[in-house]
Amino acid sequence: MNFAGQVVWxxxxxxGIGEALARAFAAAGARLVLSSRRTEELERVRRTCARPEEHLVLALDLAQPATFPALTAEVLARCGRIDVLVNNGGVSQRARAIDASFATERALMDVNYFGPVALTKAVLPSMLARRSGQVVVVSSVMGYVGTPGRSTYAAAKHALHGYFDSLRTEVWREGIHVMIACPGYVNTAVTDNALGPTGEKRGRREGTHIRGIAPEKCAAAIVRGVWRRRNEVHVGGWEVLGIYLQRYVPWLYARVVRKIRFSVDDAP
Structure with missing residues (x-):
């Protein structure tokens, strides 16, 4: 795989997965634009990547879409173009639907759905003008299934699939490719940072994620999928089978998922 000369945002x-993606794309030759809210951590990641002096750190809050046009203009001014946009940022959830405040549900949708959509809409005109580019969306197995304690998170991931599957059909003739990645359990801090009923962080890692695949393995599969211009990539362990159970044997999936117990007080 060779991304030399390509700009990957x-x-x-x-x-987590985003940090691993940064190192994987840099190792494949890409010039990076690294974004999140935490500038200090982005600088740390930049320094761990191959050719750190080539990469740009740009603070971005997915809940502030009004800032995206200006940020996109800054990337284009400093890098010349955007070859690959990787919509990886997001936040998970651990709360029963009846307990989750509407404000928390709206915040989850703003970050996990409206943020990636708004950033893509800011970047897409420059790709269309060049008739070249890739948009990558890091979704989840939860983009296909629903399990207890993740109702709004699953809704946001389902929505991403509907939007970006449709976008793919609209832009392929213009030379733009859209890929959706669906990780299962990955050993990252996603559950530590998951939002509880009123927006509080869960603050601990669940056993399913501790036993999950390494973020580097997940990133390698995603980068490989981008290189091969796949429409979709599934990566993880046994939990990925849930996608196929839901699709082909929905009655069996329903029987299995009913056995899952959930409480915000559950131990990892």
Whole structure:
């Protein structure tokens, strides 16, 4: 795989899958634009990447879409173009639907759905003008299934699939490719940072994620999918089978998922 000369903009690049993606794309020759809210952590990630002096750190808050046109203009001014936009930033959830405040649900949708959509809309005109580019969306197995404690998170991921599957059909003739990545359990801080009923952070990692695949393995599969211009990539362990159970044997999936117990007080 060779991304030499390509500009890759990654959101949520300060940790987890985004951090691993940054190192993987840099190792493949790409020039990076690293974004999240945490500038200090982005600088740390930049320094760990191959050719750190080539990469740009750009603070971005996915809940502030009004800032995206100016940020996109800054990237284009400093880098000349955007070859690959990786919509990776997001936040998970751990709350029963009946307990989740509407404000928290709206915040989850703003970050996980409206943020990637708004950033894509800011970047897309420059790709269309060049008739070249790739848009990557890091979704989740939850983009296909629903499990207890993740109702709004699952809704946002389902929405991403509908939007970006449709976008793919609109822009392929213009030389733009859209890929959706669906990780399962990855050993990152996603559950530590997951929002509870009133927006509080869960503050601990769940056993399913501790036992999940390494973020580097997930990133390698995503980068490989971008290189091969795949429409969709599924990566993880046994939990990825849920996608196929839901699709082909929905009655069996329903029986399995009913056995899952959830409480915000559950131990990892």
């Amino acid at each position: 990654i959101t949520g690049a300060s940790s």
